[in-house]
Amino acid sequence: MNDSLKPKDSIDTLMSRIESIAQSLSKGDASLESSLQQYEEGVKLAKECQKRLHQAEQRVTELRDLLESDPDEPNPSPSDISRID
Numbered sequence: 001m002n003d004s005l006k007p008k009d010s011i012d013t014l015m016s017r018i019e020s021i022a023q024s025l026s027k028g029d030a031s032l033e034s035s036l037q038q039y040e041e042g043v044k045l046a047k048e049c050q051k052r053l054h055q056a057e058q059r060v061t062e063l064r065d066l067l068e069s070d071p072d073e074p075n076p077s078p079s080d081i082s083r084i085d
Helices: 011-027 032-067 078-082
Strands: none
Touching: 011 032
16 A cells, blocks of 8 residues: 555545546646656556455445345344444
């Protein structure tokens, strides 16, 4: 992870940084080296967003499957649900 990507950053924070990078790059007034560094940072941030969205999708799928499971089975305990994180 680079300095702009911290594990506790929300996806909204990451998306805001990507938007900021895109605006900066669209101006076209940065040096080639600076533009490449910003682009690389944007790619890393985008990959992290994709990873987090995929994890959230998996969690929703697991919760949905849990909800749709056999009604004769006992309800899950809170520890079963928190385990899905």
